[in-house]
Amino acid sequence: xxxxxxxVREMKQKGEKITMLTAYxxxxxxxxxEAGIPLILVGDSLGMVVLGYESTIPVTIxxxxxxxxxxxxxxxxxMIIGDMPxxxxxxSVEDALYNAGRFIQEGSAQAVKLEGGVTxxxxxxxxxxxxxxxxGHIGLTPQSINQLGGYKVQGKTPxxxxxxxxxxxxxxxxxxxxxVLETVPAQLAALITRSVSIPTIGxxxxxxxxxxxQVINDILGSFTDFIPKHAxxxxxxxxxxxxxxxEYHNEVKAGSFPTEKQSFFVDESVxxxxxx
Numbered sequence: 001x002x003x004x005x006x007x008v009r010e011m012k013q014k015g016e017k018i019t020m021l022t023a024y025x026x027x028x029x030x031x032x033x034e035a036g037i038p039l040i041l042v043g044d045s046l047g048m049v050v051l052g053y054e055s056t057i058p059v060t061i062x063x064x065x066x067x068x069x070x071x072x073x074x075x076x077x078x079m080i081i082g083d084m085p086x087x088x089x090x091x092s093v094e095d096a097l098y099n100a101g102r103f104i105q106e107g108s109a110q111a112v113k114l115e116g117g118v119t120x121x122x123x124x125x126x127x128x129x130x131x132x133x134x135x136g137h138i139g140l141t142p143q144s145i146n147q148l149g150g151y152k153v154q155g156k157t158p159x160x161x162x163x164x165x166x167x168x169x170x171x172x173x174x175x176x177x178x179x180v181l182e183t184v185p186a187q188l189a190a191l192i193t194r195s196v197s198i199p200t201i202g203x204x205x206x207x208x209x210x211x212x213x214q215v216i217n218d219i220l221g222s223f224t225d226f227i228p229k230h231a232x233x234x235x236x237x238x239x240x241x242x243x244x245x246x247e248y249h250n251e252v253k254a255g256s257f258p259t260e261k262q263s264f265f266v267d268e269s270v271x272x273x274x275x276x
Contacts, residue, residue: 002110003038003079005133005177011210012199018211020201021219024050024067028216029074039201040078041113041213042068044085044143048225049217056142059085061099068107081135082109086143089114089123096123100132113180115141117167121174128175136171138164139205140183153204155188165192172196180213181205183230204230
């Protein structure tokens with residue numbers, strides 16, 4: 001059985017920290033799932049760390065569904081959350097419902113995530129009413145990066161902090177089962193966490209959240225175009241991969257790979273028949 005939204009809510013009630021990671025492919029998702037991570041987000045961050053876009057904005061729903069299906073195939077226990085990309089829920093409630101449904105029906109995800117608070121509350125309410133679990137996302141919302149003027153900490157003024165608290169409460173009232181708080185001052189994130197009954201999942205929002213999420217490429221050190229302040233590198237896979245590729249290249253050039261261990265052979269009698 002996969003993790004359910006009820007189990008996620010119970011984690012907050014019990015004071016049990018919640019761990020979430022991104023994954024974008026079968027092999028990585030399999031490892032993350034086997035490690036016991038309860039929530040896996042197929043984030044639109046794949047636009048940058050997998051597809052090489054400058055931001056999340058160019059990511060299409062077809063790309064998201066493609067990667068979501070791969071992650072689902074690699075997992076057995078984690079809840080898989082599909083990230084609704086730019087302009088798939090902004091135009092109308094009908095668009096939001098249709099595209100959220102695609103993640104569940106075509107992508108085989110168990111939940112969806114979208115960005116925004118008060119402004120998207122009605123769309124969230126309708127999605128949830130249709131039986132689709134939904135995770136909210138407030139604070140730094142990457143799909144609004146052009147409007148925000150860059151990747152900046154959100155909620156640093158009293159007015160901005162009040163808006164974030166209102167956004168969180170609107171998400172709770174609309175039926176979201178959890179909220180991602182991104183790049184929010186730690187004290188404000190802790191206050192929001194105490195103000196709502198649903199779990200908060202922080203990314204650059206301090207230790208006071210109910211859980212944490214990170215982009216897996218950041219914590220593994222496999223994406224080095226930039227390293228966010230909120231990320232800790234638990235490995236440096238870029239160096240490991242580069243060294244392995246260089247060693248392979250050198251061995252092929254030197255004629256030392258492949259060896260007999262990596263080769264296949266037939267009986268000498270077969271070769272004799274070929275040379276008659």
